[in-house]
Amino acid sequence: MHHLPQLITDLTLILAVAAIMTLIFKALKQPLVLGYIIAGVIVSANFSWFPSISDAQTENIKVLSEIGIIFLLFSLGLEFSFKKLAQVGGSSSVSAFVEAIGMSALGYGAGQLLGWSTMDSIYLGAALAVSSTTIILKAVEELGLKKKKFAGLVFGILIVEDLITIAILVLLTTLSVSQQVNGIELLLSVGKLIFFLILWFVAGIFFIPTILKKTRNLMNDETLLVVSIAMCLVMVYLAAGAGFSYALGAFVMGSLLAETTKAERIEHLVKPVKDLFGAIFFVSVGMMIDLKMIGEYAIPILLITVVCIVGKVITTGIGAFISGNSLKVSLQTGMSLAQIGEFSFIIAMLGTTLNATSAFLYPIIVAVSGVTTFTTPYLIKASSPFYDWIDKRMPERWRKSLTRYSSEATTITATSDFHQVVKSFVVNVLLFSVIIGALVFLSATYILPWVNEHTSYAIGRITVTLFTLAAMAPFLWGLIVRNERNESFVKIYSIQKYRSPIWVMRGIKLGLAVFSIVFLFNRFFSISVALSAAVIILFVFVFFRKKIQEQYDRIENRFIRNLNDRELQAELKQLEIQASKRNVALAPWDAHMTTFEVLPETSIIGKTLEELKWREVVGVNVAMIKRGQVTITTPTRYDRIYPGDKLYIICTDAQEKKMNAILRADKKLLEKQHDAEVELDKFTVEHDSPFINKSIRDSGIRTITNGLVVGIERDGERILNPESSMIFAEGDVVWIVGEKKLIDSIN
Template structure:
């Protein structure tokens, strides 16, 4: 039979079995991903006595395409705006939790006698939770609105980023066949440079390309071009020494910050579903059922490790970021299900020979056991967190409270520090520019080697290839180099100004200190470039010629380079701002902001809890009449109201998307942030229930509850009345107060005391 026909038949078998088994698992309330894995096991070459799929190699090749589109779709769900909304607490907790899981797995591997590479692969598998299972369990238990559940959902989203990083690092380590510290740090540095370079290039090119395609092509052509970009960037990631998933993920994140996200997400949904199913079925086909049976003890042991390590690491991360122990434990217990990325990491390790085949059994076994145990742990998370809080040693509790107080004080001092405000963004900007420049040099090296193979080293003149190539590259490289030096110059000036502000000889000291620091920085930058450039000692004279040419060009065209860099920097900042703005992330037309000749911007303003305008209609605010700007959207607890009506009311915590000029937005923001002068510090935790006895000579006797209006007067609600042997639950407003009534009231203790005095004669 023709090979093409056989492939069609094999693909049909894969789809049919995946659909049937996936449906069964869906009816059982389990993840369909686990069903796809089981489907792969059933039709795999090691399960049945005869082979249902004849050409498994082609299915494996097709699964790699599925992996790229699967990772791309995950990136589409994680924009810069969403990362920004998650907040520093969730981001920090995710990082701390990942580091703790890594070290716990290294300790576990040491006890098991495993190699460092095996421990790293286990850590990569355990660092990731299943967002699909977690969100489904939280919704079924009706606890998704709890703060601990929101933190758990935020962490499971960010763990996808952790998984991409681990997958990329493990791919690099497998290729160099080493896991030593020096190789790891080198890989981390190269990875950071590659990511920054790819993000900058995508921010500059991709939005323009998508705008052009939206105006001059059909949906079919746009889909083809975007799919080509995804595959091409995945290939670039592989050629750079990393995983194809890295490039696809970054491309997805960039597109998620544009107004084309929804269209592309809908278009690629079918591709993701089909190829994603093929990918997970292909993973199952590689698993031997006998291997799972022979390693049952290892599956149980690693399951116990997951049930301890993941909740412990996540809880400690959340506590370290200032959250209470109770909420941290509840969130940690919700994050036990192992994610889909675990299979990808296990597949990489087994296919490369870095880990034994038993890791496949561990990944599948962990997915099954944690998917079953997760609902039980989440259902009892509240009682378990209360137990942990009650039995927490006093010493640990006191230290935790002291640490949280110190964090609050540190945040206050950091926000109040003028030096921090002046330097923090510039330090981050300089670091990103250094990574971008490093990536330029790293990518130039393979191009240089290719050119050497094509024309030889002595093109035109002896060592002419070296001189010509690196001179041309150096002209392009001067722009980021000048940008780095300008930022460093500004940082040195600010720091020296702050250090010598109170010194009486500051006029003489400042230039001396600035010159000394700049000299040290110049030496460090020279060493940095020498480490990156591919020159040996015998070719240093060629490097000297190139450096002389670049110095001459830099001196002559300094101002032009500065202007070119400034325009490029402004463009990148605008791209990042647009990608991070709620407007583009939520579907508000980005074209309003990008339209040339129109000075329109979209900004987000959150109504404070004590806002003067909470409960009022948009019409009552009169923003357009007062400031000339409009509310084009409202983000209410994650639900977007696009183009709200003038009669829509506003509530505390609403995120208003305002459209207007920069001046109009600033005035409207100041107006909307106005709050009551009296700030109520009480929270839900201060609410309590108490009994109020109505004296026989109370002046309120005979009045109805509606006439007393205790809710508006004191913020106290009458939940019940005990009158002799009779109890009236949730009394109506027509119920009258009689002598000796016991009022069962709800409110804060202070408000209840005020209300008690109201009934006194």
């Protein structure tokens, strides 16, 4: 008989018991996660009534369970998507952060009350801070509540919690290594995390969708599975090399692939692999449970379970309520999230792996998860009757106050153009600073040593410096001008009082650009050489600004196209379905759909598609126009183009370049707008005024002042937004918004 490796024997035992427990728990309509954990308890060395895994093989099982964590986080990233985070809204974000902070504090307090060490208490708080996405989604779906209002809020909170979980893992890793709370060190860790997340996101969105599109003809299911898993493991390696948890790398790559057109297909292919290794992970969780220890810590388990259920109901409910939801929705949300699950296991396992926590913490977390998982469906079902019970006994004065607060909290206030400009400035500086810093670091750390091996010392430094500077050039240009190419900036710049802050922001951006050039040259040369080079390079940039602008536009267009490709393809399929019903040919085979945003400064504003003749001149088809909340599908030749429109155009790569040139802002319009200063002013219609006895329309005042009459005071009466047919009379006080110089000319 051939010798069978012990690992195969152990896997046979693990999967056989897991399969039996899966069938049992499926029949009982209970979460399969608990079945896997019980299977782990049965096959562990702590359970003497059944064949167990040998101690010598536990390390192999541990490695397989870590692979399970990788695939769990990878699959979570595939379902996550950075766009989903932007779409869940402020209510979900506020609720999730209030819950995470509140439960971390309650968990830490409970640990201290039980006399535990500081690290045990911190890990307990972190484990209680997040809920189980898998268990909650399953429970809500089985109860038929997915379309309820609170369910949407719950799903949004779970998305934000996924990101919080990653942040917790990173911070706990840093904290466990240092074994002390160091505010500066934690702040540096957060900064490092933000730096790498931005870098990985930008690089991933730029390269990964392009690679998948270029190789789409070679991608069958087998190849795509291997490629996607390889990408996952490469990012795991990079994350570990950067000093982060390997789980972070898996999550990041999953979220990057979630933005591609292959996301659903990859998720489908990876699911069996995730289920297999996920089962091994949860079985390994059960193998670490000592039933005797659970009996010994029954009172802490009971206390922590109560803290978990009551604390999550209160903290999540408060977060949901203060963010503008009704008391009923807030209570239902809190009672739906009152448990912990697989991510709490991962957090607890991190403490065990790093030897940062005591041995009893892990089985306690698993036991609390088991109890709260069983209570989840019952809490969700009881949330509505519980609210009715509270509502009947609530004083009327309280009810009115709570209703009034909820109504006021949901009031939406428009963000001013200046706030938009400031926000764009911050994002612009952060994004391009990260990219430029990464290019300098990579050139100095990796490229320079290689070049020095193959060339002389001086030639190597000059070559690497020029190469890095060429790579930095488009991003330096983007740092300086990127956030000034939008409607909000043009509006703000035309108002005199905002020009000083804008020039301050411009000074900061220019200063960062100069600093980046000096920093690059100073890595390879003296500071005097670096300062002299910075001055020379600025003049070179001005001379070659058009070439640099074109290069930056190409990079930005590819990034935006890759970022929106998944949604664009979905909309294109929908349009193709609609077109096929009408027997309309939508696009040539080599075309793709691209979005273009219409700037207010373009020369096409107000023109119809018939007047523009894009189909005849360029050969493109306008498939759809999005105008705010209005969508115009397959627009007719009579539809006009307005500022802010998002055009969905089907074109080839060559046609796309032509459309970029057509839709570029008109420099003359920009210069005219920059020179204009808009203000609200008034003038009185005298007896000799050229406007007297003329209607607003016939007076030509709109053309003269390039403005708008917004009000008229006549005989003590104020008329707001007067009709254009209204006749000016002597003594009228006319309020007008327009260009200051032109208004002054009629006063």
